[in-house]
Amino acid sequence: MKRMSLRGRSVLITGGAGFIGSNLAIALVRKGAKVTVLDNLTPHQGGSLFNLKPVEDKIEIDFSDIRDEASIKRLVRGKDYIFHLARQTDHILSITNPFTDIDVNVRGTAILLEAIRYVNPETRFIYTGTRGQYGKAVKLPVGEDAPTNPRGIYEITNLTAEKIIGIYNDVHGIKSICLRLTNVYGPRSQMKHDHYGVVNWFIRLAIEDKVIPVFGDGMLKRDFLYVDDAVGAIIACAACDNCYGEIINVGDPKPETFRKLVETIVSIAKSGSWELAPFTSERKAMEPGNFASDISKIRRLSGWNPKTPLRHGLSKTIDYYRKFRKHYW
Ligand SMILES: NC(=O)c1ccc[n+]([C@@H]2O[C@H](COP(=O)([O-])OP(=O)(O)OC[C@H]3O[C@@H](n4cnc5c(N)ncnc54)[C@H](O)[C@@H]3O)[C@@H](O)[C@H]2O)c1
Numbered sequence: 001m002k003r004m005s006l007r008g009r010s011v012l013i014t015g016g017a018g019f020i021g022s023n024l025a026i027a028l029v030r031k032g033a034k035v036t037v038l039d040n041l042t043p044h045q046g047g048s049l050f051n052l053k054p055v056e057d058k059i060e061i062d063f064s065d066i067r068d069e070a071s072i073k074r075l076v077r078g079k080d081y082i083f084h085l086a087r088q089t090d091h092i093l094s095i096t097n098p099f100t101d102i103d104v105n106v107r108g109t110a111i112l113l114e115a116i117r118y119v120n121p122e123t124r125f126i127y128t129g130t131r132g133q134y135g136k137a138v139k140l141p142v143g144e145d146a147p148t149n150p151r152g153i154y155e156i157t158n159l160t161a162e163k164i165i166g167i168y169n170d171v172h173g174i175k176s177i178c179l180r181l182t183n184v185y186g187p188r189s190q191m192k193h194d195h196y197g198v199v200n201w202f203i204r205l206a207i208e209d210k211v212i213p214v215f216g217d218g219m220l221k222r223d224f225l226y227v228d229d230a231v232g233a234i235i236a237c238a239a240c241d242n243c244y245g246e247i248i249n250v251g252d253p254k255p256e257t258f259r260k261l262v263e264t265i266v267s268i269a270k271s272g273s274w275e276l277a278p279f280t281s282e283r284k285a286m287e288p289g290n291f292a293s294d295i296s297k298i299r300r301l302s303g304w305n306p307k308t309p310l311r312h313g314l315s316k317t318i319d320y321y322r323k324f325r326k327h328y329w
Contacts, residue, residue: 001303002241007032012079014038014066014112015047015086019189019197020128020181020230022051024083025059027231035059038066038075038086045089046190046197050327066108072115076123081238083126084112087158092195094154095282105157106164113168125165125176126238131251131293133159133180141223141255141294144180144247152286162247175244177237182251182293186227186313187320191328199224199261203317206265206272207325213277218259221290223252226313229306236304243301251293252306261310268315 011028015021016037025035035055040063041047052059064071066086076082088094088104109127116123132155133148150156168174185199194201205212233250237243262274279287298304308316321328 001301004239004241006081006235006239008034009080010034010036010078011081011083012036012038012075013083013085015084017041017048017051017061018046018085018089019051020184020227021083021085022048022188023186023227023231024085024234025052026055027228027235029055029058031235033081036075036079037061038064040065042088044193044195046188048188048190048327050324051188066104067111069111069115072111073119076112076115076120079120079123081124081126082112082116083128083234083238084109085128088154090195091152091154091286092282094152094157095286098153101153101157105154106160109161110164113164113174116174117168117172121172121174123174124238124244125174126234127162127165127176127178128234129158129162129178129180130155131180131182131249131291132288133162134288134291136288137291140290141253141292142249143294144249144297151288169245177243178247179234179237180247180249180293181230182223182225182249182291184225184227184230186317188227191321199314200317202262202265203269203314203321204329206269207318207321209271212262212265212272212274214258214262214274215277215279215283215287218262218276219257220287221255221257221292223255223292224261224310224313225250225252225306226308226316229308232307233298233302233304236302237298240302246297246301248298248301249293249295250298251295253295254310255290255292256310264311265314265318268311269318
């Protein structure tokens with residue numbers, strides 16, 4: 001397995017002020033990379049300058065829109081690695097108004113790829129898609145060769161962007177990795193609404209001593225992944241030569257029920273409670289059922305493994321938001 005060091009390397013993170021992007025920026029600075037963040041701080045999404053506070057004097061930040069062709073050409077120049085995380089991420093908005101998703105997630109990705117093709121075709125490109133691209137699981141755990149039948153516009157646009165990246169990889173020789181991330185939780189996610197980031201939203205309700213509504217019978221399963229592990233996977237793949245040209249799942253091998261999740265949150269927080277609630281019609285229509293990622297491919301290719309047990313990750317997340325609540329509420 002050939003591993004590359006990111007020390008001293010120039011990297012661009014689109015969506016780098018958001019939840020996963022900011023945690024990635026902090027981790028890459030710690031690894032000695034020269035980090036530039038692109039983020040237009042879209043309202044009602046996860047972008048926040050507070051997220052980048054620990055590294056604010058060590059990174060460059062650009063507030064351009066991913067669809068601004070001139071700025072993107074300027075920003076991709078000279079970058080050794082480009083991590084593309086800027087997305088319209090609000091799942092509810094994607095159903096009520098599909099055009100922003102199509103514009104940001106599909107056209108935005110194409111603009112970035114075209115800039116790379118013309119200005120910096122030698123760069124390495126890492127894309128974070130979602131397990132939602134699979135839709136309903138045909139069998140569990142879900143491997144990368146499973147059928148993709150997404151159940152929402154957000155998921156369709158992520159899959160479409162992934163297909164476009166495949167063309168740039170195969171036809172134009174742009175070295176790319178397409179990751180499919182499971183549900184990620186942890187510090188630095190937005191906490192203002194429940195349109196995405198369900199685990200973090202449940203944590204907010206528990207901290208506020210409110211009732212957490214668990215849809216259905218609470219027995220739906222998901223593999224919840226702590227953000228440090230997600231970031232570890234992104235970096236492990238980026239540094240691994242044989243991950244390029246591949247679609248790779250990023251998840252946790254131990255799925256849990258939503259019931260177990262909320263019981264654990266309430267017991268750690270020592271506040272809040274939970275109750276079963278009927279699905280809203282929008283949620284029901286988009287709900288793909290039980291999900292668990294098969295992560296044998298990423299283990300084989302990169303040697304990565306998640307390290308954080310659910311209880312430990314939830315505990316760290318609760319501590320973080322109790323400490324920095326005023327920046328997220
Ligand atoms: N959080 C999860 O559970 C999860 C799961 C699977 C996949 N992902 C993927 O990870 C990536 C990051 O998600 P996140 O949870 O950190 O979301 P987030 O909302 O916290 O971050 C997205 C960032 O993109 C920025 N952005 C949006 N539109 C932009 C534009 N037009 N130009 C420039 N910047 C723009 C936003 O300001 C925000 O900071 C996304 O690609 C998402 O699909 C996340």
